[in-house]
Structure formats: C-alpha cells, structure tokens
Amino acid sequence: MSEDIELTIQPWDHLEELVDQQDREALRQFWRTLTSSELARAVSRMETDKQQLLVTLLDPDDAADLLEELPHIQAADILEELPAADAAAIVDELDSDEQVDVLNELDDDDAAAILEKMDPEEADDVRERVKYNPDTAGGLMITEYLSYPLNAKVMDVLADLRSHVEEYSEVDVRYIYVVDTIENELLQGVVRLKDLVLTPGHVDLMSISLQDVSSVSDVAGLDDLEHFFDREDFSAVPVVDQQGELLGTVLRSDVHEAVGERSDKKLMRFGGIITGEELRTMPTAVRAARRLMYLLPTLLLTALAASVISLFEDTIKEVTALAMFLPLVAGLSGCSGNQAVAVSMRELALGLAKPADLMRVFAKEASVGFAIGLVMGVLMFAMVLLWTGNTYVGIAVGVSIPLTVIVGAVVGGCIPLVLTGMKLDPAMASGPIVTTTVDFCAFFTVLKMTTAILAAVG
Template sequence: MVFKDLTPEEVLNLIEENNENMLMEYLEEQHPADIAELLEKIPDEKRLYIFNSLPPDKAVLVLEELDYDLRFYILNNLPYKYMTHLLKEMSADEITDFLGELPAEFSQKWLDLLEIREREDIRNLLKYEENTAGGLMTLEYVAFPFGYKIRDVLEKLPEMAPDAETIYYIYVTDKEKHLKGVVSLRDLILADPELTLEDVMLTDVKKVDVNMDQEDVARVFEKYGFLGLPVVDKENRLLGIITVDDVMDVLEEEATEDILKLAGTDSRTDIEGISPWYRAYRRLPWLLIALFGEIISGAVISGFSKALEAVVALSFFIPVLMDMGGNVGTQSSAVVVRGIATNRINVRELWENIIREGFIGLILGSICGIIAALIAYLWQGIPALGLVVGISMTLTLTVAAVLGTFVPLTLNKLGKDPAVSSGPFVTTTLDIISLTVYFSSASLFIGYILQS
C-alpha cells in the first residue's frame, strides 16, 4: 500500500485506533529522516511507542537522525538489551559524537556496553578535538593493501559494504597503512578483473590532515565535490574518512554559530543545559557597548536641541536615518563575514574591499537619499529640509557600508573572530555617526529651513 504523507495528528489517530498494521506499513515506507522528524513533533509517550514499532535495522538509522536530546531520551527509556544492541549497531562517528556530549557518568557507562574493539575505536576518536577532521571522521571505510587483484576486491566488497560508511571510494595502503592511492567504485567495476589495484588507482589522492579545522575540511569538499575524503596523520597514515553528510552538518553548525555571533551572542549561549547567568554573561558586553553608544547618541541629540526646537520636522527623520544606516552596515558586515568564512574575500586586500563596498554604499545612499529628500520636501514643503535629509542619507549609508566592511576585516587581521563585530558594535557606532552627520548638515542649513 502506498501512503500519502500523514500529519503527526493522523499518525497519532492510528495509534489511538490501535491500527497497528497500518502504522507498521506506513513506517516501513518512510525514510528514517522523516520518521525522526515525526518523533520530534509528537508527545514523549507516543515517541517510544512508534520507535519500538520499528524493526531494529531501521531503528538504528532513525536513531542516527535524531538530535542529541531526543536520542538520549529514547535510549535511556529502552530495555537494557535493546539499547545495547542499538548502540553497537550505530556508526562509530555517530556514537563518538553522541558519547562526547553525554555527562561523564553516562558516557563511560554506555561506552562499557560496547565490544572491546569498538570501545577502543571510540576512545581513539574521542581523543580528537570535536571541531577537527579527527572529530568528524569515521573508522568505517574500505581499504585494501597493495597486491590485491580487482577480482579479489570485488569478491570481498559485499562482505565489507554493510559495515562501511561508504563504498564509493576504495583506498589502497601499504603494510604500515600509509595512503598510496584511491579507486572509485565505478572504475573498479569497469576495470579488467585480472589487474591489480596499483594498475587502476589514482596516486594524487585529495586528503585532509587529522587536525584540520572542520571549516577548512568543508572548503575542501566544496572545492572538489567529493562524496568522501580520507583523513591522514603527519606520516600520511590512513586514519579514517569523512563523508559529505558529515560536512553538511558542519556547514549548518557553522552557519548557526555565525548568525548567533552576528547578534552579539554565540552558539554556547542558546542551548539547553547552560545556565541563564552564563548566557547573560556572554551577551552582556555587547549590550553594554550598545547602552553607552546610545547614551552618546542621546548626547548628540541634546547638543542640537536648539535646532530641534526650531524645526520639529527634523525629529521625524531621525529613526529613518538610524535604521537605514544600521541595516546597510549589518548587510555589509554579513557579506564580509560570509566572504571570509568561505574564502571568497581576500582579507589581505583590505582597502580594495573597503573601497568596493563603500562604492556600493554610495550607490545605495544616493538612491535612498534622493527618495528621502523628495519625501521630506513633499511632506513638509521645505526644500532645505529635503536637502539635509538627502545629504545625510547619502553620507550615512556610504559610511555604514565602509564601517561594516572595515571592522570585520580589521578584526580578522588581528586574529579575532569577525563574526562578533557586526551586531551591537557596528549598529551603535552608526547611530552616533548618522546623528552627527544629520544635525551637522541641519546646522549648516538651519537658516534656510527656518525661512521656509
């Protein structure tokens, strides 16, 4: 029977109606990722019911798709023997990531459930930093030593495939496990069975060092478009492989981290298990910068109070200037941070990047300035006011683009994370600049404005 996609409510109705046969048929047709998504949307007690309805081989795949909290909840509420079985069937890199996040007492307890060899493999993986190639890699790969004939490899491959993360690449090593070459599954199938691996392998193997940062690993995948990459140590010994699905997780993680940093926080401040005091501590410095910056902005307004009293219409355009400057500054900063992260911006060309983004700001400022000037003139009927608003908008947006580019590039040159610069710091600085530009321009034309 072919099912349409059922809503969580419809699945719950099957459970309430005790329609186990239809539920089993539906779950059998669903992809593990879809079942994992379903489990996240229904109550806890129903989650266990559905998970226990899955055959063990599919339950393992679903378990690997779940986030940390739900995975822990389900495993911790399963019968001991079944939990042990599922843990043993999970891929090495998934178990490593999961156990690495567990509290120490759970991590050691569940690690002891594994076979001795599996336990040692996990311990070896846990010794690598989480955000490195070693922390991403899995030990479940296909490799053969020199001398194997293609015929022998093809005979052994079906035995090895179920335990391997991927069989698209077959690696060739010497007796000391030094990486010597790689053969794609396609080339292996098409090759003469009597040839050896050395006859068909590629010796220019793209690989990553075990200590390479995960962002750099992601860039290698992006550059070459591979489905997997071998991980080696300094002596070029094959330690494991990284697959493209692991890199996709990295990209999502890094993007989330950068977005949080752009808001003046970081990824550690918005996850469960971190105290509110620590979250507040991480955010407070940037908010204090914003607080003192806005106090300075208030002082700027106070300094031009006479101009405001003389022409109340000047106050109408204060929020417009401040918000537009903040928007352009944040946009420029986001573009630069993203460019640095993806290596699309050469940080050594500091002034070239600033001039380019400043020119963009000038174009945006000129267009928005003309529109704002026309609106101010048509609304208030004061030509000089329109001129002040137009000039201020043009200068503010140009400066905003320059500042939004300069700050992250400069921080990056100083070895600081540029993602933390773009939130409160840039917008608050721009508030001060935009107000100063606006009221300075107004002071020059105040006589013309009053005459109108």
C-alpha cells in the same frame, strides 16, 4: 468518509498513537515511510517521555536509523534522557561519523556515561575520534572501509566480498583501499569498485590502483575538504595520519552537509542565537537564557546610541519633525552597514578577503557608500521638504544621509575583518557593533547639523 478523515491525521498524531499502542512492527514500518523532514517534525511534536518510549520500542539498530534521520542536536536531546545502557546500545549501531556528531552535542558527563556502557573496543575508537574538531577530516570521517594488502589478487578481494555480504552491507563500498599490510595500514593505492569488478581475477590489486593516490590529513579543515571535492571528481577521499596510515574516509556528501550546517549556524549567530543552534523542542528556560545573552548587551549598546538624543533636547523641542526622520536616517544607514557586512562575510568565506585587506575594503566601501548616500540624500531632502515644508530640516537630513551611509558601509565592511583578525566570530558580533555605531552617528549627525543650521539662521 473514513478514508477522508484518515487523510487529515498528521504524521505526529499517528506516530504518537502507535507509540501509545506499543505496536513495534507497525511503528517500525510507519516511520520508515516518512521523509527526514517529516520525521524530524513528527518527533519534535511529541512529548519528551513519548520520544523516549519511541526509541526504546525499537531495536537498537532501528532506533539508530531513526536518530540518523534527525538533526544531531535533536538526537542528542533524546539520548540524554535515556538510561546510559539503552543509549549506548543505540550509539553502538550509529555510523561512525554520526556517533561523533551526536556525542559532541551531549554534555561531557552524559557522553562519558554512554561511552562507559558501550563495547570497549568501539568506545575507545569513538574516544579517539571525538578528540578531533568536528569540522576536520578526522571529525567527519567514517571508519567503516575495506582495505586489502599489496599482494592481494582481484579474485581474493572478490571472494572476500562475496563471503561477507551481510557484514559488508553496512559499509559504504565505493573504493577499495590498498595498504602495506593489514596490521600496518600505510595507504598505497585506491581501487574503484568498477575497475575491481571488470578486471580478470589473476591480476594484482595494486596494478589497477589509480595512478595518483589522493588523500587528506586527519587535521585538514572543512574549507580544505570543500576545495578538494571542488577540484576532484571523487565521491570519497581517504584520511591518513602524519605517518600515512589509513584512518578512514570522508564522503563528498558529508562534506556538503557539514558546509551547509556551518552556513546555517553562521546565519543563526548573525541573527543573535549565540550557540548557532536552537530548536523549539528545547526547554523554554534554555532558549530564553541563550537569547538574553545576545539581547542584554544589545540593549546596553542601543541605550548608549540613543543617549546622544538627550544632548539635543532643545533642538528637538524647536523642530519636532526631527523625531519622525531620525529612525529613517538610522535605518537607511544601518541597512547600508548590513549590506557591507554580508559582502565581507561572503568574501571571508571564499578566501577573497583577509584581515590584511582592511584598507582596501575601507576604500571600496567608502566609494560605494558615497554614491548611495548622494542618491538617498537627494531623495530624503525632497521627501522631508514635501512632508514638512521645512527647508532647514530637509537640508539637515539630506546632508546627513551621505555621511551616515558612508560610515555604515565602512564600519559594516571592516568590522568582520577586524573581528576575524582578533580570532572572534564576525557573524556573532558584527551586527550589534555596526548597529550601535551607525545609530550613534546618525542621531548625532542629524541633530548636530540641525542645531548648526538653526544657530546660523538665528
């Protein structure tokens, strides 16, 4: 019976129990049994003070390992509540790319306070890397790598690896980099670990280097990195500055993770989360404020679209059935617009569409909208006729549908390109603009069409 009860204990309950007991060893062993998602969920269920106690109970090295399993924003939230000295000790132990990612999520003052308490040499290195855009090679690279001079022999490298096993165990050794000199690390070649191990010791390191040395600039963007790894079958690529000096390496796995995070943020922004990031562990006031920044402008735009109804009060009074079908017309047209937005966003991401393709997109979406509109118009005419028996309302709704669907498709397809050309975020603004435009057109077209038909028949 006791075993059955224990099985029902949730990970966060057990984690919090161990924190309360301040059992460091049991705590260390338990959290390492959890998957990344289980750990993130367990930590998010804990109160802020318990989260702080959790990381302070662990050694800085273990605390760093724990934070690396959490989303960057969640790790940053925990660090900013700690004393600067304690946070600095943990950041010192993070992998170099994780240091940059977590510090970028902190306020400038909090990040500066932590850097001030870090090892001076490490802090200077981090300050240099924080200057890079997070979605560039410089922002994604790790600075833990192994490099050897041109004149090194294979036996020298293997001897060095064996004599520094503990130190190099923290380095993701996949390639050995050949440089001009240790003081002046101009990249000359790349040696695969397999080739190093299988080559006689007297052979020069440079002679087993890959023939074509591939590298990327420190300012190369995420799209460039993604395309590089799509073309090349490497697990990492060296990063160099303008002079060709080796700065670090970018791992394929880190690029895939960054691409996924960017897609997630775009989805969040498309859903109205302006910052592209929100967790329920954040303070309620912060979350509410961020959502209101999107909802308040949307309220104003929606009110503007709905105001057109007031221009046709007499028509609605005469044909009250219209009130039932106005949301249907607007909804169908809005869905058509959102489909077009999704296609444009996808083509922009793949590089298949540019702002200069505006007229091409306009024509393509107009033709698709016309075809969809005809089908939906006929179906809506039949539905209205069967539902109300009013032929005039059926004609008004049936004729309006193709027009509004075309508008929705064209606006939805073109707006992301226009916003991209204006250097604005298409994921953030496309939704409200498309919704407002389509609703306005749908309400106006149906009501104007009905008014005209009633006037014609007397």
